[in-house]
Amino acid sequence: MAFRNKRYIVWFWLLSLALTWVGTSPFRESAHVILDHSFVSDRLLHGFDLSILLGLIARPEFGSTPEVASPAASVAFLFFLATALFLPGVFAGYASTYRLPRDDFFRACGRNLWRFIRLMIVSGIVMIPVTVILFMISGVVGKKAAESTNELLPFTLQVIALIVIFLIMSVLRIWFDLAEADVVLNDQRAVRKSIAAGFRHTFRSLGRLLAGYVVATIVAAIVLVLGLWCWLRLVPAEGVWRAFLLSQLILMLLLIPRFWQRGVAVSYWQQYMLVPLVPVKPIDPTAPAVIVPQPVAVVSTPEPDVPAPPSATTE
Numbered sequence: 001m002a003f004r005n006k007r008y009i010v011w012f013w014l015l016s017l018a019l020t021w022v023g024t025s026p027f028r029e030s031a032h033v034i035l036d037h038s039f040v041s042d043r044l045l046h047g048f049d050l051s052i053l054l055g056l057i058a059r060p061e062f063g064s065t066p067e068v069a070s071p072a073a074s075v076a077f078l079f080f081l082a083t084a085l086f087l088p089g090v091f092a093g094y095a096s097t098y099r100l101p102r103d104d105f106f107r108a109c110g111r112n113l114w115r116f117i118r119l120m121i122v123s124g125i126v127m128i129p130v131t132v133i134l135f136m137i138s139g140v141v142g143k144k145a146a147e148s149t150n151e152l153l154p155f156t157l158q159v160i161a162l163i164v165i166f167l168i169m170s171v172l173r174i175w176f177d178l179a180e181a182d183v184v185l186n187d188q189r190a191v192r193k194s195i196a197a198g199f200r201h202t203f204r205s206l207g208r209l210l211a212g213y214v215v216a217t218i219v220a221a222i223v224l225v226l227g228l229w230c231w232l233r234l235v236p237a238e239g240v241w242r243a244f245l246l247s248q249l250i251l252m253l254l255l256i257p258r259f260w261q262r263g264v265a266v267s268y269w270q271q272y273m274l275v276p277l278v279p280v281k282p283i284d285p286t287a288p289a290v291i292v293p294q295p296v297a298v299v300s301t302p303e304p305d306v307p308a309p310p311s312a313t314t315e
Helices: 006-023 026-035 039-045 051-059 064-095 104-146 152-185 193-203 206-234 240-274
Strands: none
Touching: 006 026, 006 064, 006 240, 026 039, 026 051, 026 064, 039 051, 051 104, 064 104, 064 152, 064 240, 104 152, 104 193, 152 193, 152 240, 193 206, 193 240, 206 240
């Protein structure tokens, strides 16, 4: 599904690139004012010197940190809204057996915008406290493990805790991804019903769904590691455009597992959550067959047209 609708991946990459360009523009302009007239910029052009960057940010003419950072936060919020706006069209395109027309795509986006915002609010209410509690438990366990004489125990428990947190958060992701698919594809106005259906099906087929999501995440990790390796090997310190192109290629490839996971949710919905329009009753093989007689059409044969005998005349 993801590769059949790869145009969605390209469009989301262009959207993130455009918003990032807007969000980093204040930092870019402030850096240009100082670095364009300073020989110190050579230490950032032919390498990366953290002390130079921190000194640049600390200069008065650079501007205050909130002024530079606030556009980036606003852009992150805009990307959140854009995701809520365009994802319904992506779900509709995935479930379609043909190339979804542009009108149908934007119709699905507009019809489900408020539903998706409600879903994201509910998912935030669920995921944020769960994440905080899990990391608090992990911190407490790590402190207790540090008191042990076993030097490997704190590291081992930390790795196990991260794996458990990842699996729990993946289960929550699956839950709300199924709810999103049900809202769009079932045209469900009552978001709570889709949330309940997603919860039931998540734990009904947890192994299958979790395996698909974990495999996609492993692919994303492999892409990230290979991308960073290529960056270190193939991109020189002064290769600005080469670094830009490679970084954008990595980001585009990292979008594929994300859309792959959406495809897993849509595929599962089509197999197990699709509500038929007409309820189908199972056939009992032990029940006797009922033969319904079919009416037989009677074809009437028209009577022959026999001419009347001539009447007798008297002379």
